[in-house]
Amino acid sequence: xxxxxxxxxxxxxxxxxxxxxxxxxxxxxxxxxxxxxxxxxxxxxxxxxxxxxxxxxxxxxxxxxxxxxxxxxxxxxxxxxxxxxxxxxxxxxxxxxxxxxxxxxxxxxxxxxxxxxxxxxxxxxxxxxxxxxxxxxxxxxxxxxxxxxxxxxxxxxxxxxxxxxxxxxxxxxxxxxxxxxxxxxxxxxxxxxxxxxxxxxxxxxxxxxxxxxxxxxxxxxxxxxxxxxxxxxxxxxxxxxxxxxxxxxxxxx
Amino acid sequence: xxxxxxxxxxxxxxxxxxxxxxxxxxxxxxxxxxxxxxxxxxxxxxxxxxxxxxxxxxxxxxxxxxxxxxxxxxxxxxxxxxxxxxxxxxxxxxxxxxxxxxxxxxxxxxxxxxxxxxxxxxxxxxxxxxxxxxxxxxxxxxxxxxxxxxxxxxxxxxxxxxxxxxxxxxxxxxxxxxxxxxxxxxxxxxxxxxxxxxxxxxxxxxxxxxxxxxxxxxxxxxxxxxxxxxxxxxxxxxxxxxxxxxxxxxxxxxxxxxxxxxxxxxxxxxxxxxxxxxxxxxxxxxxxxxxxxxxxxxxxxxxxx
Numbered sequence: 001x002x003x004x005x006x007x008x009x010x011x012x013x014x015x016x017x018x019x020x021x022x023x024x025x026x027x028x029x030x031x032x033x034x035x036x037x038x039x040x041x042x043x044x045x046x047x048x049x050x051x052x053x054x055x056x057x058x059x060x061x062x063x064x065x066x067x068x069x070x071x072x073x074x075x076x077x078x079x080x081x082x083x084x085x086x087x088x089x090x091x092x093x094x095x096x097x098x099x100x101x102x103x104x105x106x107x108x109x110x111x112x113x114x115x116x117x118x119x120x121x122x123x124x125x126x127x128x129x130x131x132x133x134x135x136x137x138x139x140x141x142x143x144x145x146x147x148x149x150x151x152x153x154x155x156x157x158x159x160x161x162x163x164x165x166x167x168x169x170x171x172x173x174x175x176x177x178x179x180x181x182x183x184x185x186x187x188x189x190x191x192x193x194x195x196x197x198x199x200x201x202x203x204x205x206x207x208x209x210x211x212x213x214x215x216x217x218x219x220x221x222x223x224x225x226x227x228x229x230x231x232x233x234x235x236x237x238x239x240x241x242x243x244x245x246x247x248x249x250x251x252x253x
Numbered sequence: 254x255x256x257x258x259x260x261x262x263x264x265x266x267x268x269x270x271x272x273x274x275x276x277x278x279x280x281x282x283x284x285x286x287x288x289x290x291x292x293x294x295x296x297x298x299x300x301x302x303x304x305x306x307x308x309x310x311x312x313x314x315x316x317x318x319x320x321x322x323x324x325x326x327x328x329x330x331x332x333x334x335x336x337x338x339x340x341x342x343x344x345x346x347x348x349x350x351x352x353x354x355x356x357x358x359x360x361x362x363x364x365x366x367x368x369x370x371x372x373x374x375x376x377x378x379x380x381x382x383x384x385x386x387x388x389x390x391x392x393x394x395x396x397x398x399x400x401x402x403x404x405x406x407x408x409x410x411x412x413x414x415x416x417x418x419x420x421x422x423x424x425x426x427x428x429x430x431x432x433x434x435x436x437x438x439x440x441x442x443x444x445x446x447x448x449x450x451x452x453x454x455x456x457x458x459x460x461x462x463x464x465x466x467x468x469x470x471x472x473x474x475x476x477x478x479x480x481x482x483x484x485x486x487x488x489x490x491x492x493x494x495x496x497x498x499x500x501x502x503x504x505x506x507x508x509x510x511x512x513x514x515x516x517x518x519x520x521x522x523x524x525x526x527x528x529x530x531x532x533x534x535x536x537x538x539x540x541x542x543x544x545x546x547x548x549x550x551x552x553x554x555x556x557x558x
Contacts, residue, residue, distance in 0.1 A: 001286060001287070002287060003287075003526065003527065003528060044316060045316050045317065045318070045319060045320060045321060045472060045525065046314075046316050046321060046524070046525065047525065086526075088527070209312070210312050210313070210314050210315075211314070212314050212321060212323070212524045213523070213524040213525075213527070215283050215284075215287075215527060216279060216283045217277060217278050217279045217283050217284060217523060217524065217527075218276070218277060218314075218323070218325070218523075218524050219276075219279070219299075219308065219313075219325050219328050220313040220314035220323055220325060221313075221314070222308070222313070222328070224310070229305075232305070232307065234307065235307060236307045236308055236328055241283065
């Protein structure tokens with residue numbers, strides 16, 4: 001992992017407040033695994049972290065999705081092709097996937113981006129993979145593929161309901177020996193973890209917290225985890241370095 | 254490494270004036286994956302307490318103009334774990350090993366120094382944190398009272414021959430008084446400054462961004478405050494000063510040294526550009542060459558109007 005000077009090579013608006021950026025950086029393209037993230041410089045004091053949305057090893061590029069939320073993300077969304085920027089990465093621990101595995105991927109919110117990388121990666125290595133996407137309504141739907149199970153709260157696209165309603169359409173055969181991987185808002189990951197638990201499936205989730213360094217030195221971006229030793233109520237682990245991917249049984253949601 | 258970068262802090266000789274500040278480099282492992290830490294003068298460990306601490310809950314960082322607030326609250330694995338797992342590692346880095354210690358009360362500081370004493374040959378200096386603003390007791394509440402500072406430093410002085418560097422808080426009316434108290438207690442050096450106590454409010458929720466309400470402000474914004482405090486203390490102290498606060502360039506290091514610092518600590522810059530201490534070291538080497546001078550000769554050369 002190092003600080004890479006990366007050129008923006010392509011840019012596409014996915015909807016009115018979300019852009020898809022592709023940066024040239026063989027270092028990150030060759031080394032990143034799904035679930036990892038990058039920390040992007042902008043003119044604000046701290047960098048902004050984004051889950052890696054996919055890589056193209058031949059072109060030496062990687063992609064991120066940026067939802068415009070504040071000044072930092074607005075500035076990054078306004079980068080133009082040819083602009084160069086320092087990007088630290090790939091960072092954190094990703095998903096531990098293997099080709100003989102069987103996976104159910106679930107995304108919500110900007111979780112569609114890391115889940116997209118996971119889907120592309122698993123498809124490429126030939127693993128068995130199903131994807132469930134959850135959105136608020138049709139106008140929010142991005143990064144969708146026909147083979148995905150789509151759910152919306154409003155019901156104007158796909159199945160009406162949340163991603164657990166989508167998961168419940170899977171057959172017993174689909175669930176057998178599957179591993180669940182979920183990236184989304186906390187309430188969603190909590191519901192998916194409980195669902196996976198009820199089916200006796202291992203579940204991995206990606207935790208997020210206000211972050212500074214992204215490399216594990218400042219200890220600001222911690223999440224609550226179950227205590228390893230007696231005498232303490234809980235532990236704090238670093239989302240950036242110990243995660244962002246954790247076994248759902250380890251984290252206190 | 255150029256010998257022109259060598260500095261002395263009392264009896265402690267450092268390869269360069271650059272020390273990584275406690276709490277911004279963990280125990281060194283993560284940054285050592287990015288650059289060779291042996292170019293540094295030293296590395297100050299995460300602040301250690303007698304028992305492990307999980308730190309504060311919830312949001313612990315708030316971005317501000319030219320800096321940030323943090324309220325980590327001294328999350329650390331405890332001194333026993335440090336001795337077992339980290340001290341040996343820090344000694345492999347071929348740089349100065351500074352161990353930062355913190356506590357709730359006098360007894361904590363005494364216990365922790367007693368635990369570290371047997372490992373004195375693996376430690377270049379103890380940095381006594383009398384200034385963390387993010388814990389309810391100890392640290393800053395001891396470190397704002399000159400009488401208590403003098404008392405605790407005198408106690409620790411009796412216990413150990415290790416160099417005692419006292420890290421002080423800027424959240425006092427007159428930092429000269431607390432720095433003099435540390436000197437009178439027998440400190441070998443003072444580290445100026447820890448973070449400034451601050452708050453950021455989310456105007457939509459009308460709540461502080463930090464779950465701890467307040468946090469320590471650091472980054473380039475605090476540098477003028479730190480420079481002023483180093484300059485003021487330099488006029489009245491006989492012991493060396495280690496400057497700290499918002500350093501992000503070689504010019505900043507030189508400014509701190511002119512103000513009175515014998516060495517400096519780089520903190521928040523590590524979180525933004527992890528390699529900044531390396532870049533600053535390279536710039537300092539070039540500066541010494543261009544100006545045909547050593548860094549050590551800069552210390553306390555400020556001429557006030």
